[in-house]
Amino acid sequence: MDKKLEIIVQALQDTFGVTFEEFRGEVHVFVKVENIIEALTLLRDKYDFELLSALTAIDFWPQTSPRFHVIYQLTSLARNLSLQLRVVLEDGEPHIPTATGVYEVANWRERELRDMFGIVPDGHPDLRILLLPEGWEDKHPLRKEFPLGYEEVQFTFNVDEINARKHFAKD
Amino acid sequence: MSQLQEVSVDKFKHLVSERALTGETMLLNMGPQHPSTHGVLRLLLELDGETIINCIPDIGYLHTGIEKNIEAKTYLKAEVMSDRLDYMNNLGNNLAYCMAVEKLVDLDVPERAQTLRVILAELERINSHLVWLGSFGLDLAAMSVFLYCFREREMILDIKELIGGQRMMTTYIRPGGLWRDVPVEFETAVRNFLKIMPKRIDEYEALMTKNPVFLDRLVGIGILEPAVALQYGVTGPMLRASGVNWDLRKVRPYMGYEQYDFHVPVRSEGDTYARYIVRIEEMRESLKIIEQALDKLPLGPVRSDNRKFVPPPRSELGVSMEALIHHFKLWTEGFPAPDGSVYQAVESPRGELGVLLAGDGGAKPRRCHWRTPSFDNLSVLPKIVKGHLVADLVAILAAVDIVLGDIDR
Amino acid sequence: MGVEQKLGNMGVVTTTLETVVNWSRTNAMWPMLFGLACCAIEMMAAQASHFDMSRFGMELMRASPRQSDLMIVAGRLSKKMAPALRLLYDQMPEPKWVIAMGDCASCTGVFNNYALVQGVDEIVPVDVYVAGCPPRPEALIHGVVTLYEKVNGQKLAEAVKA
Numbered sequence: 230m231d232k233k234l235e236i237i238v239q240a241l242q243d244t245f246g247v248t249f250e251e252f253r254g255e256v257h258v259f260v261k262v263e264n265i266i267e268a269l270t271l272l273r274d275k276y277d278f279e280l281l282s283a284l285t286a287i288d289f290w291p292q293t294s295p296r297f298h299v300i301y302q303l304t305s306l307a308r309n310l311s312l313q314l315r316v317v318l319e320d321g322e323p324h325i326p327t328a329t330g331v332y333e334v335a336n337w338r339e340r341e342l343r344d345m346f347g348i349v350p351d352g353h354p355d356l357r358i359l360l361l362p363e364g365w366e367d368k369h370p371l372r373k374e375f376p377l378g379y380e381e382v383q384f385t386f387n388v389d390e391i392n393a394r395k396h397f398a399k400d
Numbered sequence: 401m402s403q404l405q406e407v408s409v410d411k412f413k414h415l416v417s418e419r420a421l422t423g424e425t426m427l428l429n430m431g432p433q434h435p436s437t438h439g440v441l442r443l444l445l446e447l448d449g450e451t452i453i454n455c456i457p458d459i460g461y462l463h464t465g466i467e468k469n470i471e472a473k474t475y476l477k478a479e480v481m482s483d484r485l486d487y488m489n490n491l492g493n494n495l496a497y498c499m500a501v502e503k504l505v506d507l508d509v510p511e512r513a514q515t516l517r518v519i520l521a522e523l524e525r526i527n528s529h530l531v532w533l534g535s536f537g538l539d540l541a542a543m544s545v546f547l548y549c550f551r552e553r554e555m556i557l558d559i560k561e562l563i564g565g566q567r568m569m570t571t572y573i574r575p576g577g578l579w580r581d582v583p584v585e586f587e588t589a590v591r592n593f594l595k596i597m598p599k600r601i602d603e604y605e606a607l608m609t610k611n612p613v614f615l616d617r618l619v620g621i622g623i624l625e626p627a628v629a630l631q632y633g634v635t636g637p638m639l640r641a642s643g644v645n646w647d648l649r650k651v652r653p654y655m656g657y658e659q660y661d662f663h664v665p666v667r668s669e670g671d672t673y674a675r676y677i678v679r680i681e682e683m684r685e686s687l688k689i690i691e692q693a694l695d696k697l698p699l700g701p702v703r704s705d706n707r708k709f710v711p712p713p714r715s716e717l718g719v720s721m722e723a724l725i726h727h728f729k730l731w732t733e734g735f736p737a738p739d740g741s742v743y744q745a746v747e748s749p750r751g752e753l754g755v756l757l758a759g760d761g762g763a764k765p766r767r768c769h770w771r772t773p774s775f776d777n778l779s780v781l782p783k784i785v786k787g788h789l790v791a792d793l794v795a796i797l798a799a800v801d802i803v804l805g806d807i808d809r
Numbered sequence: 810m811g812v813e814q815k816l817g818n819m820g821v822v823t824t825t826l827e828t829v830v831n832w833s834r835t836n837a838m839w840p841m842l843f844g845l846a847c848c849a850i851e852m853m854a855a856q857a858s859h860f861d862m863s864r865f866g867m868e869l870m871r872a873s874p875r876q877s878d879l880m881i882v883a884g885r886l887s888k889k890m891a892p893a894l895r896l897l898y899d900q901m902p903e904p905k906w907v908i909a910m911g912d913c914a915s916c917t918g919v920f921n922n923y924a925l926v927q928g929v930d931e932i933v934p935v936d937v938y939v940a941g942c943p944p945r946p947e948a949l950i951h952g953v954v955t956l957y958e959k960v961n962g963q964k965l966a967e968a969v970k971a
Contacts, residue, residue, distance in 0.1 A: 252740040252741065252742065253503055253504070253506070253740070253742050255742060255743060257741075279630040280630055280633060280635075281633055282633065282743075282745065282752060282754055282771055283743065283754055283756060283769065283771035285756060285767075285769040285771075286767075287741065287758050287766060287767045288766075288767065289766070300741075300756065300769075302743055302754070302756070302771070304752075306630070306644065306646050309651050309652070311743070313743065332631060332633070333628075333631040333632050333633075333779075334631065334632050334633030334776050334779065336779065337775065337776075337779045345467075354414070355414060355415065357411070358460075359459065359460060360459065360460035360463045360808060360809075361460060361463065362460070370465065370468055371467060371468055371767075373471075375468075377468060377469065377472050378465075
């Protein structure tokens with residue numbers, strides 16, 4: 230691990246008792262869900278992580294406990310460092326505190342997170358649906374159990390049969 | 401199929417001013433079909449006369465489900481999705497995806513492939529900026545710029561067609577290197593382009609840079625402060641036009657960008673005109689990089705010979721049993737990647753393009769998230785259009801350089 | 810021009826009404842300025858200097874559906890966009906035609922998933938499908954010429970009945 234990053238991870242460990250893993254030179258710090266806002270604020274104010282590059286989640290289904298990792302990819306321009314914070318969540322309708330107070334960019338990213346994974350950001354100022362059409366509230370496409378939605382492939386032998394039940398538009 | 405629904409103002413109550421509720425200000429829909437929204441973007445504007453009080457972007461009209469679709473494919477096959485994501489920067493997306501895969505499975509890329517990747521990525525950057533400049537001109541009612549830019553764009557597309565056989569979606573950059581080596585005509589074609597292009601950029605500048613109509617419409621419009629830009633996650637030329645010198649090619653060099661001598665154009669004004677200047681300068685810098693890369697282009701293989709991850713070249717299939725087996729296995733089953741996740745970012749023409757790729761130990765990715773620059777660059781729009789006229793919104797939106805495929809994924 | 814017969818230099822042309830109507834329809838067919846995704850860029854390229862679709866009477870892209878005759882669905886159609894597309898189609902005046910440009914518009918191409926309408930023929934009736942991902946501008950022009958052939962073959966009696 231980078232010397233500069235080591236100090237920061239050490240500080241996070243001292244303050245919040247976090248654990249961390251390293252994979253391919255990247256540092257993933259696991260933060261408890263109740264500490265995440267404080268951790269983000271600390272990193273932004275004290276360690277110059279000005280940019281929240283990405284905010285997303287990974288679904289570990291069929292594993293249900295824990296099921297989701299919410300990922301906060303942080304970038305520091307002043308120190309040229311990257312750090313990934315992770316929050317581990319259980320199955321069901323998990324909640325995270327909103328990070329919009331720390332980074333404005335979290336606004337749309339968290340709306341996307343709710344659309345796609347059903348992870349609800351508490352205290353979000355504008356929790357409307359973002360990417361999906363109206364009426365998709367309780368289905369979350371990026372959860373693993375959501376089907377891809379596959380259309381049958383038409384071959385010579387079944388082209389007529391499928392065309393017969395396909396819905397074609399009228400004038 | 402869902403029907404179009406009438407939306408009442410109650411849904412947006414927290415986003416508009418109180419005067420909208422009494423009907424004192426007007427709510428106006430712009431999009432999803434509008435010539436200057438660069439695709440299917442819908443903007444809900446609250447107007448006091450011509451002045452914008454609030455702007456609420458509504459995205460998702462091009463939501464394609466690419467991230468879900470990638471999870472259903474093997475690492476090699478999922479790459480075709482990346483071309484179609486940000487359709488102005490096809491090779492750049494390939495590059496980001498391939499670098500993420502290479503990082504995940506720990507794969508090296510030969511030097512010739514790295515240099516060629518740089519050339520192609522920079523060509524694509526010029527291509528993207530040309531389309532941007534053309535449509536920027538159109539939005540500001542300068543039709544001829546559009547025709548000029550598309551003339552040069554055809555030259556780049558001809559080069560892409562020469563190497564990959566397709567005009568846009570070549571999927572030429574593959575995990576471990578390139579699809580195949582470039583043909584011998586490649587160097588002549590690129591050199592010819594390098595010879596012509598600087599003069600052509602001068603032509604565009606002669607049309608636009610000091611044009612008084614242009615200056616009136618651009619200078620001092622849509623000012624973005626650097627601190628606000630960082631809060632909203634803005635990257636790329638937009639951030640550099642606000643005075644923050646942050647270019648991943650410089651600060652975190654990948655693919656050997658540290659060997660090339662180029663500077664990163666930065667302007668401190670933060671207005672629409674600065675964004676225009678930064679992009680024009682970037683085109684010139686890209687030409688410099690291409691020239692240097694072409695001069696030093698080494699000979700050698702263009703893909704890794706690690707047969708666990710990289711399919712053997714076509715020529716080997718007829719003579720080697722082993723090659724045939726590898727080819728068959730890699731294209732049907734795919735290769736297993738470790739259970740872990742990597743985040744790889746590259747500098748796309750619009751900003752930081754990041755790929756978060758998570759493997760699950762099998763042949764298909766567990767998750768592939770695209771951190772797309774347009775998404776965050778657009779989210780700052782409501783902030784910077786406040787108080788401007790509707791006509792300025794068109795200029796500001798054009799200068800943000802959004803690609804809807806990049807936003808909605 | 811479908812001239813059947815020229816009478817000396819009297820400046821008189823005789824032809825059928827059908828031919829005149831179809832001729833005028835095909836030689837000034839204005840497409841709607843409506844791009845969805847990747848194919849829209851190739852549609853722009855087809856309009857621009859290198860390919861110049863105005864050779865086929867198409868130099869005007871109308872931004873409003875009420876002024877256009879032809880809808881080129883250029884790109885993938887998401888489920889959120891589908892009602893808006895149908896609304897645009899309904900707003901176009903008769904006679905109107907639709908070209909499904911590209912694989913995504915024809916059958917969603919490489920994307921076979923929850924978010925997209927599997928072919929725009931589920932939403933609007935399509936006259937010509939243009940294959941390719943994205944189709945080359947030449948392919949689009951070929952699609953347009955194919956549509957002209959179709960329009961030229963149209964009988965007035967059918968149009969009246971419809």
